[in-house]
Structures are given as C-alpha cells and as structure tokens.
Amino acid sequence: MSKTNLCYLLLLLILLPSSYFLTSVLAKSRNPITDSEIKKKKSECYADIDSGLWGGHCKSSSIAKENCALKCLSPACYELIYESDPLEEGEKDYIRSQEFKYCMYKLSLGESLEGVRGSFDH
Incomplete structure (x- = not known):
C-alpha cells in the first residue's frame, strides 16, 4: 500500500x-412538529384531496376524506394507528387521535415509534 x-x-x-x-x-x-404545523399540513392534504390528487374514493364521504387526510398527513403514523381499523362514519376516537399526534411528534424528532400505539389507553 x-x-x-x-x-x-x-x-x-x-x-x-x-x-x-x-x-x-x-x-x-x-425541532418537534407543532400543532399549528400539523393543522397547516392537514389543510394542504384536504386541498389535495378536494383537487382529486388522492382519487375519487377519498371524496366519497366525509369519513373517507378524513382517513385519506390522516394518511396524507403521515403515512407511517396512519399505518401504525388507523390502517388496521380506519375511522368509521360518526366515530370520534380521542385516544387514537392523541396517539397519532404523539406519533407525528416522535417522527419529527427522528425517534422510534415503539410504544406509541396504546400509549394513551387507560
């Protein structure tokens, strides 16, 4: 050498x-993602859905639109929290909503998503 x-x-x-x-x-x-950043990005997702970028199925109902918006907001968090049991018409799921935000927070810091699901169960 x-x-x-x-x-x-x-x-x-x-x-x-x-x-x-x-x-x-x-x-x-x-820096961790803020609630206002999440809100802004979700508004952008709704606009994309309304314009047809996510396909017609995302505009078929308000709950379909919400599931698509959550997937748009964070595919990894959607998969972890909602994919196996998507929101249904009229359903308000406060616990999973908090888990989703926590998931986005951890992702924004580059942290593992280990333990996110079930972290807000009583």
Missing part, C-alpha cells in the same frame, strides 16, 4: 466516526 493510500485510509478512519457523531447530533437537535 502506498503512503498516499495509507494517509487516505487513516483520514477516512478518523472522519467516519466523527461524521456519524455529527449526524446523530443533528438528528437529535430537530
């Missing part, structure tokens, strides 16, 4: 761990 290649290898070995540390620090320093 040439001296130049050895220098590059040593430099790489020094910089790799520091770049990993910097990435993890930056990921942890994210």
Whole structure:
C-alpha cells in the first residue's frame, strides 16, 4: 500500500466516526412538529384531496376524506394507528387521535415509534 493510500485510509478512519457523531447530533437537535404545523399540513392534504390528487374514493364521504387526510398527513403514523381499523362514519376516537399526534411528534424528532400505539389507553 502506498503512503498516499495509507494517509487516505487513516483520514477516512478518523472522519467516519466523527461524521456519524455529527449526524446523530443533528438528528437529535430537530425541532418537534407543532400543532399549528400539523393543522397547516392537514389543510394542504384536504386541498389535495378536494383537487382529486388522492382519487375519487377519498371524496366519497366525509369519513373517507378524513382517513385519506390522516394518511396524507403521515403515512407511517396512519399505518401504525388507523390502517388496521380506519375511522368509521360518526366515530370520534380521542385516544387514537392523541396517539397519532404523539406519533407525528416522535417522527419529527427522528425517534422510534415503539410504544406509541396504546400509549394513551387507560
């Protein structure tokens, strides 16, 4: 191995761990999503649904529109909280609504979603 290649290898070995540390620090320093940001994004989702971007099934009823808006807002959180049991007509599910917001909060911080589902059960 040439001296130049050895220098590059040593430099790489020094910089790799520091770049990993910097990435993890930056990921942890994210700001959590706010209620107003969620509200704004959900309004944008409703506009996309109304324009037909999400297909006709999302405009078939108010509850279909709400399920599509939640999926638009956060596909990962929708899958975790609602996908196996979507909202039904007339249903108000305060607990799952709180879990969904908590899920979005954790995602915005780059945290694991472990324990989100069921975290607001009594």
